[in-house]
Amino acid sequence: MPASHTVLIIGGGAAGIATASSLLKRRSDLDIAIVEPADTHSYQPGWTMVGGGIFKAEETRRTMESVMPAGVTWIKQSAVSFQPDRNQVTLEDGSAVTYDALVVAPGIRLAWEKVDGLEDALGKNGVTSNYRYDLAPYTWELVRSLKSGRAIFTQPPMPIKCAGAPQKAMYLSCDHWMRSGVLDNIDVEFRNAGGVLFGVAAYVPALMDYVEKYDIALELGSNLIAVDGSGQKATFATEAGEVTCDFDMLHVVPPQVAPQFLADSPLAGESGFTDVDQHTLRHVRYDNVFGLGDAGGMPNAKTAAAVRKQAPVVAVNLLRQLGDKNPKAGYDGYGSCPLTVERGKIVLAEFGYDGKLLPSFPKWLINGTRPQHLSWILKADVLPWVYWNAMLKGREWLASPKDKSAS
Template sequence: MPTSQSHEVVIVGGGAAGIATAASMLKRRPSLDIAIIEPSEVHAYQPGWTMVGGGVFEPEVTVRPMSRVMPKGVDWIKAAAASFQPENNQVTLQDGSTIRYELLIVAPGIRLAWEKIAGLEETLGKNGVTSNYRYDLAPYTWQLVQQLRKGRAIFTQPPMPIKCAGAPQKAMYLSCDHWLQRGVLGDIEVEFRNAGGVLFGVADYVPALMEYVEKYHIGLKLGSNLVAVDGPAQKATFKTEAGEVMCDFDMLHVVPPQVAPQFLADSPLAAESGFVDVDQHTLQHVRYPNVFGLGDAGSMPNAKTAAAARKQAPVVAVNALRQLDCKGPTAGYDGYGSCPLTVERGKIVLAEFGYGGKLMPSFPTWLIDGTKAQRLSWMLKADALPWIYWNGMLKGREWLAGPGNMIAH
């Protein structure tokens, strides 16, 4: 039987962005009545899946029960949101129940659109076709890397937006490093087929990455978009400016096209892109002042990474509480995103940048120069960042992530 309930604050999404925002708000105002709408029983540290695919992490360390990461005092609604009625301050769930709110925070993430590549879904996890973008497939990536001794390995990247734009390359570099150590790289033809026109969107990091492209003898194919896969025949079809090309493969690491969740895209909250239509600095909805959006579902033109959500959560926490108090926003988000590019086992190019591709290093360059492959950056990703995620970000501890000052715009 559909029911109705109401809460002061309703958050749609129990991923990194939703949980971190709830925790940050409760740190500031412990008496808040917050509900999180999230159907999943499991919470995943998705940046760890690259490391699983590279044989560095065991998959189990990247997941925890959702019940363990829900902030204390939050009402967890174990259901999926189906639609928004912002004129009535209401969210409708898939079972027809309604949740009313004073303030809404929209953070349902991004949808992996596997179905947009013909033949892909039926061959994932077999025939040499894998993806680190899924928990259950990342171990298969590592299995394929260990087994491959000769042949062709193709790594793909679809058009933007995608979460963690560096992840398609990370999988490739870690695979190549393993093959190099095993002495088989010379017998493997490696291709990076990227739908975009550049290797990486921020030019300052490209020289360091190109060193590894050359070191591993990777065939760089830009403007090449995967449109179909024939798993049993091990053939992949790419759309290029010159027309369609079909390539044989022995291993195919696929990154799926990514879109806004349908229930969001169909709602009054969506921008033309399908993502929640917010001001890129205050993260407040451009039409509904009591609605905020962040994380991968936001319309902001930043890199969609967990590091971005870590910086956005305190901004939303401050501005949302001010909205509840009938005041204007004072905190601003500067577009910060981070992409630790694993170029070999033990070294990382730590890309950190904001809006407009502006470099935004967290550390002095004498300690970590993000434009070069460094061992300290690897230690940060392998050891420090997972710990900071579980024990800092999800607990409302804003280490290196306090809310910025209001940005003039």
């Protein structure tokens, strides 16, 4: 007989752990299992700060055991397929686990292989990325050592997690070069596959001020397709054809896709991500399945801040599902992107579905459309503490679920 649990959660990242904790906050005796093969859990928003020389990499990582909620069964394996018609998930060793309710939160896959030559180039010859724990320190090493030449920062087509991260790396680098007196000797380029600097127009003017301040060459519609690491050349697809550029530093954000086992499953929508109602986060075809986090098919920004709002919604609606009741809580698409435009100042972008501005604080305290030091304190000091001590523990600071009719 397969093992069975009342609630089965796929993924021990921010979404999976926060959802388990929010469920246990409401029903402490609930039988929950989390399927997660990793030994460690990372605070990924901190990697931008590692690449900017503000945090140490080890400060962003803890053991998985230390964040696993008390009372939860940890199944230390990978899930390989879903059988939702049988309320079952198959694991990598061939065994199966059944459930009454399923939470799908395996995250997003970084598809490094989609850029020719990139995997072999990473970590040497000036090629780096803050999207990997082991490479973020190399970003800072490159920034400190570069005195002249060309620095290129890339952004692939959407979806990606934390759409502001490609720019954050660039602004922090430029700030260091300016403070060091070498920025005038460095040609900085931002090559973005998209057609706009940032997807929510209200924040673009403040960001453009910094593009101009740092004299950054903004190249939109420019998508990285190949890297020659040893030759320090990067090739981009543009409307005018392929363009190959020399570089001294190349900060790459990889293309990102749904995990293959999810994309191939009955739970996936056309995008490959979990096909859920964007407000209730319940699956559109399987009533006892919920999805959130970076693997969710909702049209929101894929950020840890989004997960902070989503987890309580899933907790409320899943418990109602177990009680044969309809979903009650609604998610409004909230996401936050603290854009580190210089050391000590941040443009705090907070928005929901359709780009609606959703500030957490009154404008007199934090005006998210302008760079502010208080936003920096929030990013550097407050939010990491909130992540480890509140969000992952089921303490829903500024994240109480709302009625779905208000979504």
